[in-house]
Amino acid sequence: MLEFFSSPGTPENVFLIILLTGVVTYITRSGGYVVLSRFKSLHPRVEAALEAVPGAVLVTLILPAVLDNGWLEIVAMVVALVASFRLSAIWVLLLGMTIVIAGRAFGF
Amino acid sequence: MKDCAPIMFAVAFFGMLFGATGLNNGLTFWQTVASSASVFAGASQFVFLELYNQQVPVWVVLLTVFAVNFRHFLYSASISRHIRHFSWFQKYIGFFFLSDPAFAAGEQRAEKQGLTPAYYFGYAGSLYPIWLSVTALGAYMGNLITNPNALGMDMLLSIYFLSLLMGFRSRANWLTVVLVSGVVSALVYKWIGAPWHITLGALAGIVLAAVIGKPANQEKRSDEHA
Structure with missing residues (x-):
C-alpha cells in the first residue's frame, strides 16, 4: 500500500491511479456541499463569500493566458471583454479567437 | 440547449487534444478514455498525464490533482444554496458533473429563474458524453492537430472563461x-x-x-x- 503511493505509476497500475484521480476530483466537487450542509442556516458573511465565488475563481483561470503571452493576446482579451457587454458568449469566443488565429498567422 | 453551444467548441478541441496527448504520454487508448470518464476535468487530466510521464510518485500525482481541482470545493459550496430542492441522489450524482462551465451555467440560471434538476443535468450531463467521444476521437486519430498554438488553443478556454466572468458582473x-x-x-x-x-x-x-x-x-x- 505505502509502496504503491510512494512509487511512480506503471502501465500495470495506471488504471487504479486514474480511478483514484477521479475519486480525488469527486471529493473536491462534493466537499463544499458536505461541509456547508452541516449548518442549518448561513451567516450573511458566508452568503456574501459564496456570492463572490464565480468572479473570484474565474479571474484566476484567465490570468496565465494574459501573463504568459504578448500584446496580441492582451488585445484579444480586451476586445473580448468589451464585446461581452453586448454579445453572447459564442460571439465573444469567435471574435477573440479570430483575432488570436489571424494575428498568429500573420506572425504577431 | 443553446446555452451549451459556446462550450461545445472548447470541449471538442480540448478533448481531442487530450486524447492525442494521452497516447503521446504512454497511455493506451482505453486508459486515455478512462481518464476522461473517471475525472471529467480537463486541466487536471493534462496535469495527471504530465506527472505520470515524469515518473512522479503516486501520492504527489494525487495531491497535485487535488490542488488543481480545489476550486470545485468552492463551486459545490456555492451551488449548494441553489440545489436545496434536489433529491439526495440528484445532488450526489450532480456533483460528479460539476465542471467549470456547469458551475457557471448553474449559478447564472439560479439567478434568473431558479435551477431545476432538468436544466442542470441537461447542461452538465450533456457535456460528459461529448467529452468522452472527443477524447476517443483524439486518441484514435492521434496527432491530427500538429500545432495547437497556431489555432489559438491555449487562448480558447481563457476567452470563454472571460465571457463567463463578465456574465456575473451585476x-x-x-x-x-x-x-x-x-x-x-x-x-x-x-x-x-x-x-x-x-x-x-x-x-x-x-x-x-x-x-x-x-x-x-x-x-x-x-x-x-x-
Whole structure:
C-alpha cells in the first residue's frame, strides 16, 4: 500500500491511479456541499463569500493566458471583454479567437 | 440547449487534444478514455498525464490533482444554496458533473429563474458524453492537430472563461472581488507558481467579499429561497 503511493505509476497500475484521480476530483466537487450542509442556516458573511465565488475563481483561470503571452493576446482579451457587454458568449469566443488565429498567422 | 453551444467548441478541441496527448504520454487508448470518464476535468487530466510521464510518485500525482481541482470545493459550496430542492441522489450524482462551465451555467440560471434538476443535468450531463467521444476521437486519430498554438488553443478556454466572468458582473462587489483576486493571483503566479494562483487568488477575493459584504444581500437571498 505505502509502496504503491510512494512509487511512480506503471502501465500495470495506471488504471487504479486514474480511478483514484477521479475519486480525488469527486471529493473536491462534493466537499463544499458536505461541509456547508452541516449548518442549518448561513451567516450573511458566508452568503456574501459564496456570492463572490464565480468572479473570484474565474479571474484566476484567465490570468496565465494574459501573463504568459504578448500584446496580441492582451488585445484579444480586451476586445473580448468589451464585446461581452453586448454579445453572447459564442460571439465573444469567435471574435477573440479570430483575432488570436489571424494575428498568429500573420506572425504577431 | 443553446446555452451549451459556446462550450461545445472548447470541449471538442480540448478533448481531442487530450486524447492525442494521452497516447503521446504512454497511455493506451482505453486508459486515455478512462481518464476522461473517471475525472471529467480537463486541466487536471493534462496535469495527471504530465506527472505520470515524469515518473512522479503516486501520492504527489494525487495531491497535485487535488490542488488543481480545489476550486470545485468552492463551486459545490456555492451551488449548494441553489440545489436545496434536489433529491439526495440528484445532488450526489450532480456533483460528479460539476465542471467549470456547469458551475457557471448553474449559478447564472439560479439567478434568473431558479435551477431545476432538468436544466442542470441537461447542461452538465450533456457535456460528459461529448467529452468522452472527443477524447476517443483524439486518441484514435492521434496527432491530427500538429500545432495547437497556431489555432489559438491555449487562448480558447481563457476567452470563454472571460465571457463567463463578465456574465456575473451585476453581483454585489463583483469588480472589487475580481480586482483583488486578480492581483493576488498574479502575484502568487509569479512568486509561488501554478496551481496555487487559483486557490490563493480566489480565496483572497472571497474573504474580502465576506468582510465587506452588506446585510442588504441577505434579504434578496432569503426571498429566493422562500
